Amino acid sequence: MTQLVQVLILGLLIGGVYALLASGLTLIFGVMNVINVAQGALFIFAAFLSWTLWKEAGIDPLLSALVTTPIMFAVGWLMYVGTIQWISGKPASMSVLLTFALALVIEGVSGMVWSTTSHSATPGYFASSYRIGDFYFPKAQVYGCGIAVIVLLALYALLRGTWLGRAIRAVSENVSSARLVGVNAHNVAALTFAVGVATTGAGGAIASVLYPFVPGSHYVWISRLLGIIVLGGMGSLPGAVIGALAMGVSETMTATYVSPRWATLVPYVVIMVVLLARPQGIMGAKLREDVVV
Amino acid sequence: MRSALSKVLVTMIAVLALVAAGCGGDGGGGEASGEPIKVGASLPLTGDFSEPGVAAQQGYTIWQETINANGGLLGRPVEVVIKDDQSDQNVVVTDYNALIQQDKVDLLLGTFSSLLNLPASAVAEKNKMLYVEPAGGSPEMFSRGFEYLFFAQQATAPHQADLFVEWVNSLPDDQKPKTGAYVIADDPFGGPVAEGIQKGLEAAGVKTVYSEVYPPETKNFDAIATAVAGQKPDVIAQGSAGLEDGVNLIRSLKKVGYSPQQFFQASTPSFADQFSNAVGIDNTEGIFYAVSYDPAAKTPGNEEFLAAYRAKYDTDPPEDAADGYAAAQVLQAAAEGVGSIDDQKALADWLHENSVETILGTLSWDETGAPQQAFLLAQWQSGDEEIVRPEDSATSDTIVNPKPAWSK
Numbered sequence: 001m002t003q004l005v006q007v008l009i010l011g012l013l014i015g016g017v018y019a020l021l022a023s024g025l026t027l028i029f030g031v032m033n034v035i036n037v038a039q040g041a042l043f044i045f046a047a048f049l050s051w052t053l054w055k056e057a058g059i060d061p062l063l064s065a066l067v068t069t070p071i072m073f074a075v076g077w078l079m080y081v082g083t084i085q086w087i088s089g090k091p092a093s094m095s096v097l098l099t100f101a102l103a104l105v106i107e108g109v110s111g112m113v114w115s116t117t118s119h120s121a122t123p124g125y126f127a128s129s130y131r132i133g134d135f136y137f138p139k140a141q142v143y144g145c146g147i148a149v150i151v152l153l154a155l156y157a158l159l160r161g162t163w164l165g166r167a168i169r170a171v172s173e174n175v176s177s178a179r180l181v182g183v184n185a186h187n188v189a190a191l192t193f194a195v196g197v198a199t200t201g202a203g204g205a206i207a208s209v210l211y212p213f214v215p216g217s218h219y220v221w222i223s224r225l226l227g228i229i230v231l232g233g234m235g236s237l238p239g240a241v242i243g244a245l246a247m248g249v250s251e252t253m254t255a256t257y258v259s260p261r262w263a264t265l266v267p268y269v270v271i272m273v274v275l276l277a278r279p280q281g282i283m284g285a286k287l288r289e290d291v292v293v
Numbered sequence: 294m295r296s297a298l299s300k301v302l303v304t305m306i307a308v309l310a311l312v313a314a315g316c317g318g319d320g321g322g323g324e325a326s327g328e329p330i331k332v333g334a335s336l337p338l339t340g341d342f343s344e345p346g347v348a349a350q351q352g353y354t355i356w357q358e359t360i361n362a363n364g365g366l367l368g369r370p371v372e373v374v375i376k377d378d379q380s381d382q383n384v385v386v387t388d389y390n391a392l393i394q395q396d397k398v399d400l401l402l403g404t405f406s407s408l409l410n411l412p413a414s415a416v417a418e419k420n421k422m423l424y425v426e427p428a429g430g431s432p433e434m435f436s437r438g439f440e441y442l443f444f445a446q447q448a449t450a451p452h453q454a455d456l457f458v459e460w461v462n463s464l465p466d467d468q469k470p471k472t473g474a475y476v477i478a479d480d481p482f483g484g485p486v487a488e489g490i491q492k493g494l495e496a497a498g499v500k501t502v503y504s505e506v507y508p509p510e511t512k513n514f515d516a517i518a519t520a521v522a523g524q525k526p527d528v529i530a531q532g533s534a535g536l537e538d539g540v541n542l543i544r545s546l547k548k549v550g551y552s553p554q555q556f557f558q559a560s561t562p563s564f565a566d567q568f569s570n571a572v573g574i575d576n577t578e579g580i581f582y583a584v585s586y587d588p589a590a591k592t593p594g595n596e597e598f599l600a601a602y603r604a605k606y607d608t609d610p611p612e613d614a615a616d617g618y619a620a621a622q623v624l625q626a627a628a629e630g631v632g633s634i635d636d637q638k639a640l641a642d643w644l645h646e647n648s649v650e651t652i653l654g655t656l657s658w659d660e661t662g663a664p665q666q667a668f669l670l671a672q673w674q675s676g677d678e679e680i681v682r683p684e685d686s687a688t689s690d691t692i693v694n695p696k697p698a699w700s701k
Contacts, residue, residue, distance in 0.1 A: 006519060010519065014513055014515070111339060117567055118344060120540070122573055126573075127543075214344065255507070255520075256519065260505050263508070264511065
């Protein structure tokens with residue numbers, strides 16, 4: 001019983017970290033119909049920035065998110081203006097090709113700047129745990145969850161409580177109508193993409209403490225993150241959270257009670273089962289594509 | 294009279310030709326001249342195996358510079374052509390085909406990891422070209438009856454930890470571990486290492502309480518560490534390739550708060566500073582690993598290699614760079630032994646029949662290309678990597694046992 005609870009704790013905590021990493025991806029897809037395959041490469045890039053600030057200036061990797069978030073916002077905005085805007089209105093598959101190319105470029109640039117050797121930020125709390133009774137709570141994951149909650153609440157507040165948020169939602173529901181009522185769809189898309197990429201600032205900070213990373217580390221992450229947002233319903237923030245927690249718990253449960261060998265497969269089995277019953281994902285809205293297109 | 298003169302001339306020409314051939318043959322001194330010998334390789338310079346890939350590239354480069362400064366190979370300059378296979382099994386096949394058919398390289402050197410060498414060596418075999426690989430000790434490599442394949446390290450994966458198992462068996466009964474846990478990567482190299490240890494320790498009466506295979510893309514070892522800690526094993530052995538898996542298992546064990554009496558990891562602890570930085574230097578104490586190369590070794594050519602590497606990269610060579618250099622040394626020995634590079638079969642036959650002095654020590658091979666020597670057993674002690682077995686190569690005369698607890 002103790003072990004079961006412990007495994008649940010570990011699953012939920014790592015799920016929280018997944019939610020943080022998936023939030024930007026689902027935001028960008030929901031509004032722009034762009035599948036940003038470069039999201040993983042971007043947060044590894046942000047992890048390198050956090051590592052540099054930690055190594056060179058002694059700034060705690062988690063605090064460094066305050067610096068890297070605006071930088072990643074700028075990177076996202078430039079990416080949109082320089083590349084993504086040219087494929088707006090094109091099928092989502094085009095965005096996969098484009099952003100995969102961008103991911104390769106980012107990986108290459110990271111390799112040139114930081115070399116391909118493994119990096120890890122090891123502040124005092126890395127690889128240590130809080131202990132309550134028989135249970136342990138890994139500190140990096142606890143902080144990661146905390147930051148995930150802050151970032152997700154901020155995104156939620158932005159979407160629900162500001163004019164920009166209303167504009168973003170308007171564009172995501174119907175671009176033409178949004179334009180008719182005076183929303184500058186181009187600017188809204190640029191800002192959304194930049195905000196989505198900005199979340200990699202916090203995600204990268206956590207990633208730099210959690211596991212060692214090399215420029216090529218993004219491949220393992222991006223497939224898992226795509227799985228999470230498909231499970232939760234593409235474009236839905238609460239869906240990404242539920243999907244991430246489900247992924248975290250099913251992974252750790254399988255690794256403990258079945259075999260680690262199955263741990264990477266079972267979450268995808270869960271996704272298949274969910275999609276058979278609910279093709280739009282847990283929280284995804286049903287779209288009438290025949291009318292929308 | 295005329296015929297006498299021409300006889301003298303002919304004799305002089307013949308003598309000169311012999312002298313010239315003699316100079317070329319010994320390969321020492323003199324300028325290399327003529328058409329360069331092209332040596333082709335594809336390495337994982339990007340992607341998952343980029344770390345060892347880049348290190349192997351450094352090893353190949355140092356070899357090229359050293360040999361060209363010493364008169365070249367068979368008197369000809371050497372040009373190493375390196376492609377990037379992105380750690381991808383499909384790309385590596387394309388690369389070696391292109392090296393052979395488009396770049397028309399004269400000789401091949403191998404790539405890194407069993408995973409990539411498995412398909413790449415098949416391309417070389419099909420084209421009947423000598424294939425000396427710097428890494429790739431999986432038993433699968435040598436079960437295919439290849440004639441042109443040679444592995445330029447001391448032993449295959451199942452025997453990587455032979456000296457560790459031997460040492461555990463030599464412990465007095467009250468110190469001998471009773472239970473063992475084996476954390477095994479689904480990797481053609483890492484898997485057999487851990488399975489080799491498990492077999493050896495079980496034969497010595499160590500009871501297996503945990504033995505699980507995990508997929509190589511696993512990052513989160515919290516669940517595995519929790520399950521292992523629940524069994525309280527005396528000895529833990531992990532078989533994996535590359536740096537990250539081992540770091541992540543250590544981090545997770547530290548988070549759970551479980552430290553075994555003896556801890557062996559297949560490749561992670563050989564990554565020098567990258568390893569100690571990633572787990573924290575205090576947490577390295579007492580961890581065992583097997584290693585092919587020791588910078589302090591008095592092996593032939595090591596001094597020259599060390600000096601050249603330090604001058605170029607300003608640090609001590611990682612094991613993978615030394616392995617790359619050694620593979621090139623094996624290739625060089627075959628070419629010089631045969632005296633020509635025209636017949637690849639002759640090069641392979643020569644290696645099957647002879648042993649080669651490398652910076653890793655003397656290497657020789659069985660008919661499958663599997664090496665017949667033993668790895669060094671190393672241990673982290675007070676923040677340094679020390680060789681502890683065999684005793685005549687040891688750099689430290691103590692062995693830390695039991696392993697101390699993780700730092701707070």
